[in-house]
Amino acid sequence: MAAESPMESLREEATCPICLEYFTAPVTLECGHNFCQICISQYWEGAGPTASCPQCRATVPQRPLRPNRQLANVVEIARRLSLQDAGGAGVCREHQEVLKLFCEEDQTPICVVCDRSRAHRAHTVVPVEEAAQEYKEKCQARLKTLREEREKLLGWKATGERRSQEYLKQTQAERQRIVAEFQQLRQFLEVQERLLLAQLEKLDEEIVRLQADNVRKLSAQISCLSQLIGELEGKCQQPACEFLQDARSALSRCETGQFQQPEEISLELEKRIGGFSQKATALSESLREFKDTLPFALEGARGKSLGAFRQVTVTLDPDTAHPDLVLSGDRKGVRQADTRKPRPKNPERFDSELCVLGCERFTSGRHCWEVEVGNGGYWAVGVARESVNRKGQISLTPEGGIWAVRLCGEHFLALASPATSLPLSRAPSRIRVCLDCDRGQVTFINAGDEAPIFTFPPGSLLGERIRPWFRVGLGSPLQLCP
Numbered sequence: 001m002a003a004e005s006p007m008e009s010l011r012e013e014a015t016c017p018i019c020l021e022y023f024t025a026p027v028t029l030e031c032g033h034n035f036c037q038i039c040i041s042q043y044w045e046g047a048g049p050t051a052s053c054p055q056c057r058a059t060v061p062q063r064p065l066r067p068n069r070q071l072a073n074v075v076e077i078a079r080r081l082s083l084q085d086a087g088g089a090g091v092c093r094e095h096q097e098v099l100k101l102f103c104e105e106d107q108t109p110i111c112v113v114c115d116r117s118r119a120h121r122a123h124t125v126v127p128v129e130e131a132a133q134e135y136k137e138k139c140q141a142r143l144k145t146l147r148e149e150r151e152k153l154l155g156w157k158a159t160g161e162r163r164s165q166e167y168l169k170q171t172q173a174e175r176q177r178i179v180a181e182f183q184q185l186r187q188f189l190e191v192q193e194r195l196l197l198a199q200l201e202k203l204d205e206e207i208v209r210l211q212a213d214n215v216r217k218l219s220a221q222i223s224c225l226s227q228l229i230g231e232l233e234g235k236c237q238q239p240a241c242e243f244l245q246d247a248r249s250a251l252s253r254c255e256t257g258q259f260q261q262p263e264e265i266s267l268e269l270e271k272r273i274g275g276f277s278q279k280a281t282a283l284s285e286s287l288r289e290f291k292d293t294l295p296f297a298l299e300g301a302r303g304k305s306l307g308a309f310r311q312v313t314v315t316l317d318p319d320t321a322h323p324d325l326v327l328s329g330d331r332k333g334v335r336q337a338d339t340r341k342p343r344p345k346n347p348e349r350f351d352s353e354l355c356v357l358g359c360e361r362f363t364s365g366r367h368c369w370e371v372e373v374g375n376g377g378y379w380a381v382g383v384a385r386e387s388v389n390r391k392g393q394i395s396l397t398p399e400g401g402i403w404a405v406r407l408c409g410e411h412f413l414a415l416a417s418p419a420t421s422l423p424l425s426r427a428p429s430r431i432r433v434c435l436d437c438d439r440g441q442v443t444f445i446n447a448g449d450e451a452p453i454f455t456f457p458p459g460s461l462l463g464e465r466i467r468p469w470f471r472v473g474l475g476s477p478l479q480l481c482p
Contacts, residue, residue, distance in 0.1 A: 005096055007081060014071075014078035017055050018043060023075045027065035031058040034068055102131035228254050309368035309434050314358045314468050314480050319348045320390065321356040325472055331359075334470060335477035350390045358468030361386060368434040369468065370447050370481040373407070373427075378473025380406035380415065381431050383442055386465040402469060403442050403456050405431070407476075414444075414454040422454060430481065435466060447481075 016023050018039040025037040033055045035043075044051045050059050090099035090109055097111035104124040115125050126134075235243060235250050315331040323343040327334050334356055343349065350356070360367075371381050380396065382404025389400065396402050397417050404415045405422065412427045414420040428446040431453070435442050440462035444453040470478050 008093075010074075010078050011082060014075040022079060023071060026068045026071045026075065028068045028071075029053050029065070030060040031056055034071055037065060037067070040065070100128055101125045102128050104131075309366040309436075312360060312367045312369055313482075314360055314369045316470070316480070317348075317357050317359045317467075319344075319346055320350060322350045322352075322354045324354055325356055327356070332480040332482075333477060334472055336472050336474050348390060350394075352392055353394055353396075354472045355390075355394075356470050356472070357384065357388075358470075361465045361467055362435060362437050363465050364437045366434070366436050366438070368432055370430055370432045371470070372430050372479040372481055374429055374477065374479075376473060376476025377407060377409055379476040379478060380404045380469075380471035381433060381478070382415070382444075382469050383433065383435055383461070383466050384469035385461070386467060388469070396471075398456065398460055403461060404469060404471075405444050405454055406471070414456075416456070420454070428453070433468065437466065 014022055016026070016036045016039055017033070018035055021036075023034065023036055026034045027037045027040065028034050029040070031053045033053050035054070040054070043054055044062055047062065050061050052059055091097065092099055092111035092114060095111050095113040097113050099109035099111055101110050101112065101115050102108070102125065103110050103114075103120050104126065106120070106123065109128055110120055110125070114120050232250060232254060235247070316327050316334055318327055318331065321327055321334070321343075324337050324340050325334055326337045326341075336354060345351075373379050373381065382402060384403075385401035388394070388402060394400055394402075396404065396406070396415050398415075399417060402415060406413050406415055406419075407427045412422045414422055428448055430447040432445040432447040433442065434445060436458075439458045440460055441456060441458045442461065443455040445451070446453055472478055
C-alpha cells in the first residue's frame with residue numbers, strides 16, 4: 001500500500017472527528033482533542049455538568065470551550081492547498097498517480113493503476129487530453145448552435161420591436177386623424193346649433209311682435225265696444241220720447257261686422273317652425289347613422305393600421321372543383337354548369353357543396369385579392385384550411401375550417417358561429433379578401449367604396465396552410481379580379 005501523502009496527512013489533521021469535514025470554529029477540550037464548536041455542542045446536548053470526549057472517552061467538564069485559532073489557520077491553509085491540488089494536473093487519491101486517462105462509462109478521470117483495476121477493466125478508456133478535446137469540440141458545436149439561436153431570437157425581437165413601432169406610428173396617425181375629424185364634427189355641430197338657435201330666437205321675436213300687435217288691436221276694439229255697450233245701455237234707460245230722438249243714429253254706430261279678427265300666425269310661419277323640426281330630425285338621423293357605422297369604420301381603421309397587404313394573383317384549382325362547376329380557360333372565373341360533366345373522383349374534389357379552392361397556399365404574411373360577385377343572389381367568398389372536409393355535408397363555419405361571407409337571397413351573412421347578419425343596405429358587387437396569416441385574421445372589404453364588411457377576430461385561423469375558398473350558386477358566377 002502506498003505511503004500516505006503529506007497532503008492527505010494535512011487533510012486528516014484538519015478534519016473534525018465528528019462531522020468528518022474540515023473544522024469549523026475549532027475548540028480544544030481538556031484532554032487535548034479538537035472538534036467543531038457546533039459538533040461538540042450537539043454531541044453534549046442533554047448531558048450533565050461533565051461529559052466525555054467523543055474520541056478518547058475521557059471525562060471533561062462542560063465549561064466554556066477554548067477556541068483553537070492556530071488550528072483554524074491551519075484548516076484554512078489546508079483548504080487552499082486542497083483547492084490548488086484539485087485545479088492542477090490531478091492526482092489519483094487512491095494510487096497517488098497522475099490522472100492521465102478518462103473512463104467513458106463513469107465519466108471521470110482515472111490513473112493507469114485504476115485502468116488495470118477490476119472496477120475499470122471492462123470500461124472504455126481514452127487519454128484525458130483526447131477526451132477533453134472531443135468534449136471541447138462538442139461544447140464548441142453546442143455554443144455555435146446556441147449563439148445562432150440567440151441571434152435568431154434577437155432578430156425576431158428587433159423585427160417585432162420595429163414592426164410594433166411602425167404599428168404605433170400608424171395608430172398614432174389614425175388617432176390624430178380621428179381626433180381631427182371628431183373636432184370638425186363637433187365644430188360643425190356647434191355651428192349648426194348656434195345657427196338654429198339664432199334662427200329660433202328671431203322666430204321667437206317675430207312671434208312676440210305679432211302677438212303684441214294683436215293684443216294692442218284687440219285692446220282698442222274691446223275699449224270701443226265697451227264704450228258703445230255703455231252708450232246703448234244708457235240709451236235704453238231714457239224715456240220713450242228722448243230715446244226715439246237719436247235711436248237710429250245710435251243703432252247705426254253699433255252695427256256688427258265693423259270689427260276685424262286679429263292676425264293669426266301665418267301658414268308661412270308654421271312652415272318655418274316645421275322646417276326647424278325637419279332640420280333637427282335630419283341631423284339626428286345623420287348622427288344615428290354615423291353612430292351605427294362607427295364600429296365598422298373603426299374596424300377598418302384597425303385593419304389599415306396593420307400595414308399594407310400584398311395583392312396576389314389567385315387562380316382556381318380544377319382538382320378541387322365540384323363536378324357541377326365550370327372553370328374558365330384562364331382559371332379566373334367559375335360558374336355552375338347547365339349539365340354535369342364527368343370529372344375524376346380524386347380525394348381533393350368537393351362532391352356535395354358547389355365549392356372550389358384557389359391554388360395558392362399561405363402560411364405567413366399579409367395577402368389580399370378581389371372577387372367580382374356581380375348581382376347574383378347566391379354565393380360565398382372567403383378562405384379555408386388546407387385540410388377542410390371535401391366530401392359529404394360540410395360545415396360552412398370556422399369550426400369546419402371555413403371563414404367567409406355569404407349572400408343567400410336577401411340575406412347577407414358572415415359565416416361565424418352563429419351566422420352574423422351584416423347591416424348593409426345592399427350587398428357589394430366586388431369583395432376584397434384581406435388575409436393576415438401572422439395575426440390569424442381575415443377581413444372582408446367592399447372594394448367599391450372601401451367600406452369594411454366584417455372581420456373575424458385575431459387568432460382564428462392560426463396553425464395551418466390557408467387557401468382561397470369560393471362557393472357558387474345558380475346564376476351567380478364568380479370572377480377573380482386582376
